[in-house]
Amino acid sequence: MSLAKVQYDYICKQAKEATLLHTAADALEWDERTGMPPAAGDYRAQQVACLRGLAHQRRTDSRYADYLSELNQELSGNDPSDLPAATVKCLHRDLQRDQKLSTKMIEHLSALTVRGQQNWDAARKNNRFSDFQKTLEQIVNLKREIGSRLREGTENTAYEALIDEYEPNATVKHLDQLFQTLREPLVELIQRIQDAPRRPETNLFQRALPIKVQREISRYVATQIGFDFDRGRLDETSHPFCTTLGPDDCRILTRYDPNHLASGLFGTMHEAGHGVYEQGLLTEWFGLPPGSYASLGIHESQSRMWENQVGRSQSFWKWLTPELKKRFAPEYDGASADELYFAANAIEPSLIRVEADEATYNLHIIIRYDLEKQLIDGALQVDDLPSAWNDRYKQDLGVNVTQDSQGVLQDVHWSAGLIGYFPTYTIGNLISAQLFASAQHQLVDLEEHFSRGSFRDLLEWTRKRVHQYGRTMTSDELVQQATAETLSSDHLVSYLKAKLEPLYGI
């Protein structure tokens, strides 16, 4: 066996064992969020930390680092479609980041953000930012330091180095340009909708519907989308998410409101979108880059496409409405498909990101992006954050924040150390619109299929254009390859206008 083969086998073994340990930790976290006994949290944290630590060791030991560096030099000229070469390239990239941070720093961040989330939770309940301010300052300072270490030897700013963990290769220049060209037309569109002559009957979705029935509807829709229940589960939790515990074990979680069908239904479609992406990755490469997701932006594009481009389309409601009435909920007998479609597209500036509609949602993200960028580069201090937040909400969304809990304290992310994460949500929205435009262009009768409850063509298209590549292409390369264009905000703007203008009669 050649030396290169020995080296390659070793790094794959280590990376796969790290994944084995990470997915075991992920299973423990899934359990923690679906019904672990209340008193069991402390020991569970120890179990998870132990497993994550062992995983980190496997991806940083000196033999692993040496082999990877040698292989990376050797294979650097290879074609990116050569999967072993792509594997080495991605793992080498990860190693560059991982090596810049000491174990001590990672432990410090881990401890600080566990306390940070507890502290945030209490402050939010007390509705008082000042209770959380000191902890957030510590987190921001540590993340500044981490960012400045990670940027060493690159052309990134500290903030870009932080984003890179979630969306590799993203630059502030590009994001600024994307978000700027998105923001202006969105603000204008939202304003016109607020002055529109027609309004949807939003209370159509606000009728009592037993959770048992909502579960059946969610499971039915997830199955139709293509989520494979032989290789996954759908459960309930307070903050919906999707997690992958093995090549044939994807768990999606939603939450139901007994008086609001749309909440649980769109939540399920969103998470099922993440789920079908995970289920579409190459199982034989599980635990290695060709079998891993490309970026959080790409991941979010898949969830958003099923939630929005599909779930909030006229053809989807043309299919679901009679199914709803006939199979699940005679409560909906009085409502027409078009009325439900309109209600699913209610646009209204509001205070809370997770409840925001498709158009205003991105304004929430852009505000967070601008503020966290300033926090990291030092232009904004933590004690000025609430007023900066409130000013921007007034200015961008026209709403008054009167309580911290409904303002700067609403999201868990910063308390968990997730700074640089928010932009991936809007990147995902942009990508989903651009991908969907291509799919519409390339596939025949797509919406006619939707109106019959058939989503297979779209799923197959995403499998072929996105899923099968795993992490062997960057986000930008994937978008270019699938849509023959670089990423822009045009498609999301056109899509929203094309849908909302006729609906609202503007």
Place this chain on the structure above:
Amino acid sequence: MSLAKVQYDYICKQAKEATLLHTAADALEWDERTGMPPAAGDYRAQQVACLRGLAHQRRTDSRYADYLSELNQELSGNDPSDLPAATVKCLHRDLQRDQKLSTKMIEHLSALTVRGQQNWDAARKNNRFSDFQKTLEQIVNLKREIGSRLREGTENTAYEALIDEYEPNATVKHLDQLFQTLREPLVELIQRIQDAPRRPETNLFQRALPIKVQREISRYVATQIGFDFDRGRLDETSHPFCTTLGPDDCRILTRYDPNHLASGLFGTMHEAGHGVYEQGLLTEWFGLPPGSYASLGIHESQSRMWENQVGRSQSFWKWLTPELKKRFAPEYDGASADELYFAANAIEPSLIRVEADEATYNLHIIIRYDLEKQLIDGALQVDDLPSAWNDRYKQDLGVNVTQDSQGVLQDVHWSAGLIGYFPTYTIGNLISAQLFASAQHQLVDLEEHFSRGSFRDLLEWTRKRVHQYGRTMTSDELVQQATAETLSSDHLVSYLKAKLEPLYGI
């Protein structure tokens, strides 16, 4: 810091980390048995094997072995109530066993028994022992070899060395004597019951009762017994069990039959008995011997006490019957407490161990004990096993085995390599009767309390007499300490006679 302190801290750290990894694996197995997606089994097996392997490493590395040997010599004269000394003694005992088996042998056994269980399952479904015979021969041969390695340097036989894994210090001589003195009076009692003038109305429990209602009853009874739901859960599975995932995370699992309340109810009480034992161990010593169960016989004594001495008592049904009618199941309106009590004590020789009653159950165990002892010492060959099995069932229980699936293929244990495990079930029954006799003697108005749904005195008594000692005493020492007698079969025989003779009018 003294050298001994450094050594002691190291062995504790290693042992606790091994427990952290084992409990993570246990959590993955709990998930596997409560709803893991069907296709996820292969990867799950890899995850569990990886974690168990890492745990094994922590308890056999050379530094651990050296430190433990030195500490064991140093502390050998210490009082057993000195918890660090007891810790060293127990871990040293484990090490002696663990070191005798090579990793290769353990891997071989693991692979063989994973296949063995699949093979057994298929053979049972096909109702054909010959399909399983070859695999069982391999397992028996390997377990013989393991037994002969483990007995080296001891006075044990190979079979005793195997039992020792489940019930430390048990000897065949003692078990033979216990089982012999149990068997004769049991056979005689069962015969008299079969000829008795009165029979219970067993169909009292055979009425349709929604599983939702049965769940509520089970949860209510488990709570009354003292199972702490802040530190545990009750779930459903096909083969009920109890598993501990952390010091404050004990999971019990039962199964419900929509047409048989007693099945799920007694199953829950059994597992809740295991659960309150686990919850009564010293949490601050979790992962070390003072915070671990003493033996499987002691564990089973706790489950059997709640299932049988409590759950099948007249006073228990005096309490539960009106609760049942009033709170949960008006279906039971026609039944009296005494009728249900009698039905809960139906005695009838049968083919299937897990469905057997309190009296005949032990005959099932004694048959298995005799046969597996002969399998290991070579007096019985695997191909003679079915006829030996059938002969003994005819002779001891008076029933004809007409199908392998209802005979020699009914239990999973041997296919999983669990040879030497069965005796712990009857040991548990003997201990439960002996402990309960002492509790009745020492506690005032115990049964009057039961008849009001108050079980606190008994729980506290077991906490004080059994649970708090963990593994710092052996099973024999615990029994002696709690009951002021060595273990005998007298108490179980007296208890059964005292209950069953008046019920059956014999």
